[in-house]
Every structure is written in structure tokens, then in C-alpha cells.
Amino acid sequence: MTTGIQDTKHLLAGQDVGDYVAACTTPPGQAVTGLIARAGELGDEAGMMATAAQATLLTMLARLVPARLAVDIGTFTGLSALALAEGVGAGGRVVTCDVSDRWLPLAREHWEKAGVADRIDFRLGAAGRTLAGFEPGSVDLVFVDADKMSYPRYHALAVPLLRPGGLLVADNVLLDGWVVDPSRADTPAQRRCAETLRAFNAALAADERLDAVMLPLADGLTIARKR
Numbered sequence: 001m002t003t004g005i006q007d008t009k010h011l012l013a014g015q016d017v018g019d020y021v022a023a024c025t026t027p028p029g030q031a032v033t034g035l036i037a038r039a040g041e042l043g044d045e046a047g048m049m050a051t052a053a054q055a056t057l058l059t060m061l062a063r064l065v066p067a068r069l070a071v072d073i074g075t076f077t078g079l080s081a082l083a084l085a086e087g088v089g090a091g092g093r094v095v096t097c098d099v100s101d102r103w104l105p106l107a108r109e110h111w112e113k114a115g116v117a118d119r120i121d122f123r124l125g126a127a128g129r130t131l132a133g134f135e136p137g138s139v140d141l142v143f144v145d146a147d148k149m150s151y152p153r154y155h156a157l158a159v160p161l162l163r164p165g166g167l168l169v170a171d172n173v174l175l176d177g178w179v180v181d182p183s184r185a186d187t188p189a190q191r192r193c194a195e196t197l198r199a200f201n202a203a204l205a206a207d208e209r210l211d212a213v214m215l216p217l218a219d220g221l222t223i224a225r226k227r
């Protein structure tokens with residue numbers, strides 16, 4: 001959404017700035033850095049993982065809300081679930097879901113090492129089914145980091161579940177910058193993803209139930225607070 005107010009600050013992009021941002025962010029604890037190192041050995045697939053700075057931010061957001069129940073959409077190797085579990089603290093709960101349990105043993109190993117495995121409830125299956133299992137207003141934080149084409153659906157399903165003051169946090173909202181001009185995407189599938197995320201970003205910014213801020217952190221992260 002454009003407000004007509006010009007933003008006069010420049011966005012500094014590039015790997016050197018990204019590295020500097022990471023260097024000036026409190027590193028996550030040993031459990032998270034250990035998982036990042038192990039999952040980093042997976043090769044190309046490791047690129048799906050959240051970054052260390054995002055993990056620090058997720059833990060901080062869960063503490064600030066404060067969240068007792070967080071829902072993590074897209075488990076992969078369990079990094080976001082681990083960061084959220086550290087944030088919800090003892091007695092808190094993270095429900096995390098994925099259509100694959102291929103990386104679950106790796107995730108569990110690190111959840112256990114961190115002493116938070118008993119706070120994390122993994123559900124195998126599509127996120128829509130997991131989201132449908134919560135009462136309206138019962139969830140403190142939803143982190144969306146799964147199939148990009150479903151982001152509009154996750155928006156529709158997640159907002160009613162959040163209590164006032166709860167957060168909807170969405171990753172990859174810049175999609176390599178292609179959201180600015182989806183026609184620049186390399187493939188038709190990526191173009192459709194970029195168009196979908198562009199529509200999702202606009203819908204979040206225009207959603208009167210939310211206050212949303214998009215941060216150019218990693219591949220773009222939006223934090224939206226329910227009014």
C-alpha cells in the first residue's frame with residue numbers, strides 16, 4: 001500500500017551489508033548455532049533454513065509478546081521451532097507442522113539437546129489442517145515459512161486464531177526481490193509465486209485487523225500485530 005509519504009532513507013543491499021547486519025546481531029545460543037551448522041551440511045537444501053539473525057528475532061518476538069502458544073508452519077530441520085521454543089519458555093508450547101518428516105530426526109536431536117523437546121509438538125501434514133485445529137483467539141504467534149502459493153490462505157486462517165496483540169510473522173516476503181516486479185522471475189513457477197506473495201504483502205498491509213511492518217531481513221520478513 002502506498003501512503004504518498006516518500007521514504008527518503010535508502011535501503012542498503014548486498015552481501016557485505018547482510019554480513020554486517022548479522023555481525024551486529026546477538027548470535028543465537030549454542031543449540032541454534034549447532035543446528036545451523038549441522039543443517040548447513042545438507043547442501044543446497046540448507047538454503048531453506050531461517051538465518052541466525054531470524055532465529056534471534058523469533059526468540060525475541062516470542063518473549064516480547066509474550067507467547068505461550070506459537071504455531072510454526074514449515075518445520076524443515078526444526079530451526080524456527082527451536083527458536084520459538086526458547087522464546088515461549090518453560091510451560092509454553094510450539095506446534096510445528098510439515099508435509100515431510102524427512103528432517104524430523106535431525107530436528108528432534110537438536111530440540112532434545114536444547115532441552116525444549118517437550119515444548120514442541122510436531123504434526124505431519126498440510127498446514128491448513130494444523131491451523132484448523134485451534135480455537136479463534138487462542139494463539140499468540142504464527143510463523144509462516146512454507147509453500148509460498150498458500151500464503152494468502154495462511155493469512156486468512158491465521159488472523160482469526162490470533163489473540164489481540166498476537167503476531168503473524170511471515171518469511172520470504174521479498175522472494176529474492178521478485179515481488180517488486182514478478183516479470184523478472186526466472187521461471188513461470190517463480191513468477192506465480194512472486195505474484196502470489198505480492199498480493200499477500202498488499203493484503204497484509206491493507207488488513208485493518210493488523211499493524212504490519214516488512215523488514216528487509218534475509219529474504220524479507222513481515223511482522224504483523226493483531227489489533
Ligand SMILES: C[S@@+](CC[C@H](N)C(=O)[O-])C[C@H]1O[C@@H](n2cnc3c(N)ncnc32)[C@H](O)[C@@H]1O
Nearest residue numbers: 048049050074076079080098099126127146147
Ligand atoms: C523454508 S522451509 C522451513 C524452514 C524452517 N521454518 C526453518 O526455520 O528452518 C519450508 C518447509 O515447508 C514445508 N511445507 C511445504 N508445503 C507445506 C504445507 N502445505 N504444509 C506444511 N509444510 C509445508 C516443506 O516441506 C519445508 O520443509
